[in-house]
Amino acid sequence: xxxxxxxxxxxxxxxxxxxxxxxxxxxxxxxxxxxxxxxxxxxxxxxxxxxxxxxxxxxxxxxxxxxxxxxxxxxxxxxxxxxxxxxxxxxxxxxxxxxxxxxxxxxxxxxxxxxxxxxxxxxxxxxxxxxxxxxxxxxxxxxxxxxxxxxxxxxxxxxxxxxxxxxx
Numbered sequence: 225x226x227x228x229x230x231x232x233x234x235x236x237x238x239x240x241x242x243x244x245x246x247x248x249x250x251x252x253x254x255x256x257x258x259x260x261x262x263x264x265x266x267x268x269x270x271x272x273x274x275x276x277x278x279x280x281x282x283x284x285x286x287x288x289x290x291x292x293x294x295x296x297x298x299x300x301x302x303x304x305x306x307x308x309x310x311x312x313x314x315x316x317x318x319x320x321x322x323x324x325x326x327x328x329x330x331x332x333x334x335x336x337x338x339x340x341x342x343x344x345x346x347x348x349x350x351x352x353x354x355x356x357x358x359x360x361x362x363x364x365x366x367x368x369x370x371x372x373x374x375x376x377x378x379x380x381x382x383x384x385x386x387x388x389x390x391x392x
Contacts (some may be wrong), residue, residue, distance in 0.1 A: 226252065227251055227252065227273040227274065227339075227343055228252050228253075228254035228270065228271075228272045228273050228274075229246055229251050229252065229253055229254065229272055229273065229274045229275070229276060229339065230253075230254055230255050230256070230257065230263075230266055230267060230270055230272035230274070230275045230276070231243060231253060231255070231256045231257070231275075231276050232256070232257040232258075232260075232262075232263035232266070232275060232276065232277045232278060232281075232286075232289070233258070233276075233277075233278035233305070234258055234259065234278060234280055234281050234282070235278075236258070238278065238305075238328070239256050239258075241332075242276055242305065242335060243256075244332070245332030245335050245336060246335065246336060246339065248332065248336075249332070249336035249339075249340075251336075251339060254270045254272050255269075255270050255272070259281045259282055259283065259284070260281040260282075260283060260284030260285060260286065260288060260289045261283060261284050263275070263277065263281070263284075263286075263289050264284070264289055264292055264293060267293050267297070267300070268296075273301065273343060274301045274302070274303060274323075274339055274342055274343065275293070275300065275301070275302045275303070276302075276303050276305050276335075276339075277289060277290060277302050277303070277304055277305065277322075278304075278305060278306055279304060279306040279308050279313060279317070280306065280308065286304065286306065286317075287313075287316055287317065287320060290302055290304070290317060290320045290321065290322060291320050291321075294320060294321035298321070300321075301323045301342040301343070302321070302322050302323060303322065303323050303324045303325075303326060303338050303339065303342055304317040304322045304324070304325045304326065305325075305326040305328060305330065305335070306325070306326075306327070306328060307327065307328040309325075309327040313325075323338075323341075323342040324338045324341065324342060326338055
């Protein structure tokens with residue numbers, strides 16, 4: 225795997241736990257941030273595939289970091305990992321565009337699974353942006369595809385396009 229992950233948490237031991245869990249599952253940790261401002265700067269500098277973001281930071285909290293990054297990078301994949309599991313925290317994080325919300329403490333397998341899921345959604349979004357899918361929809365007089373399609377459905381669309389229109 226070559227997916228780059230940025231870890232942002234105020235607690236060094238939490239970043240170490242996350243790092244160990246993700247390295248064991250074959251992911252690359254491209255950077256770490258200990259506060260909200262640094263998290264934003266590192267995201268812009270490193271352009272990771274995924275960011276694991278805590279909510280509690282001095283000065284700029286995790287929700288504000290999430291809002292700022294999603295504003296500038298709407299396609300970003302950010303997983304919140306926090307002990308703040310109040311319904312309002314989870315709801316706000318998801319409303320602001322978080323890919324997932326993991327409550328601390330977490331199992332390494334659960335963290336890796338959440339990262340894998342977010343990466344699959346990112347790959348699906350890349351597939352959906354391919355011109356071949358738009359062409360296929362126009363020729364079929366269908367509505368444009370959405371991110372609700374499974375990878376299997378996307379594969380079937382691409383295969384169908386090639387089978388039906390390979391002579392075009």
